[in-house]
Amino acid sequence: MKIEGSVAFVTGANRGLGAEYVRQLQARGASKIYAAARNPESVKTEGVVPIALDVTNADQIAKAIAECGDVNLLINNAGVVIGSGIMKENSLENAKAEFETNVWGPFNLSKGFAPALAANGGGVIVNVLSAVSWMTMKEVATYAMSKSAAWSMTNSLRLELARQGTLVVAVHPAFIDTDMAAGVDMPKTSPQQVVERTLDGVEAGIPEVLADDTAAFVKNSLPKHIETFYPRVSAPRP
Numbered sequence: 001m002k003i004e005g006s007v008a009f010v011t012g013a014n015r016g017l018g019a020e021y022v023r024q025l026q027a028r029g030a031s032k033i034y035a036a037a038r039n040p041e042s043v044k045t046e047g048v049v050p051i052a053l054d055v056t057n058a059d060q061i062a063k064a065i066a067e068c069g070d071v072n073l074l075i076n077n078a079g080v081v082i083g084s085g086i087m088k089e090n091s092l093e094n095a096k097a098e099f100e101t102n103v104w105g106p107f108n109l110s111k112g113f114a115p116a117l118a119a120n121g122g123g124v125i126v127n128v129l130s131a132v133s134w135m136t137m138k139e140v141a142t143y144a145m146s147k148s149a150a151w152s153m154t155n156s157l158r159l160e161l162a163r164q165g166t167l168v169v170a171v172h173p174a175f176i177d178t179d180m181a182a183g184v185d186m187p188k189t190s191p192q193q194v195v196e197r198t199l200d201g202v203e204a205g206i207p208e209v210l211a212d213d214t215a216a217f218v219k220n221s222l223p224k225h226i227e228t229f230y231p232r233v234s235a236p237r238p
């Protein structure tokens, strides 16, 4: 699908990766961009249509779907990390909150927008996932669970929406240089690169975007993921 002339709907469009999606969609000539944010006044980009949308709010989702029937490119970008190990206090509450935004948000938006995408020629759904869809770390266990679930959901959407001609694109970045990873002292990928690779993938009709070398390494390590990512627990016990 060409970005030029497309009608895009971006969640979490006010900052971070979402704001970069908006910028590059504009640069590639999208004809209309619905910039969805919990606080639409925080969308500072000129020339877009701000939409009030908390992706955990069913009424706001229904309103957005009713008002934006011309969409042919849905970008499920909004996400949250609370950062909790499973054995930590409040981990269930944290996991549920992360699933509300990272799984049920894109689930409801994809399901709700699917008829409009079909009516508009099939279109594209982009789900912003993570390298931690394929591995985990103690500090972000519940977030990684949500991104693994969202990966499975993305694969299912791909199967179910193939007949209506909708391309479903999974985007897997490692750390990105945004507020979300501000406290992380590790190499980070620029939002520009993640978005450029995503939009190149959309235009080329590619279903999976490895946004950086780390994500590619994680994916390629899956056949040996126990030895690679969990070496201390991989040795046989006497």
Ligand SMILES: NC(=O)c1ccc[n+]([C@@H]2O[C@H](COP(=O)([O-])OP(=O)(O)OC[C@H]3O[C@@H](n4cnc5c(N)ncnc54)[C@H](OP(=O)(O)O)[C@@H]3O)[C@@H](O)[C@H]2O)c1
Binding pocket: 011, 012, 013, 014, 015, 016, 017, 018, 037, 038, 039, 053, 054, 055, 056, 076, 077, 078, 079, 080, 101, 128, 129, 130, 131, 173, 174, 175, 176, 177, 178, 179, 180, 181
């Ligand atoms: N940064 C990373 O290292 C990294 C790595 C891999 C994947 N990702 C994924 O990339 C995507 C974008 O994250 P980012 O790096 O841009 O993070 P960010 O800078 O923290 O921005 C998160 C965005 O999501 C929005 N958001 C959070 N909860 C929401 C909700 N319930 N409803 C609507 N919007 C909500 C935020 O809106 P408010 O301004 O209202 O809070 C903000 O616009 C996320 O899906 C994230 O999981 C990030």
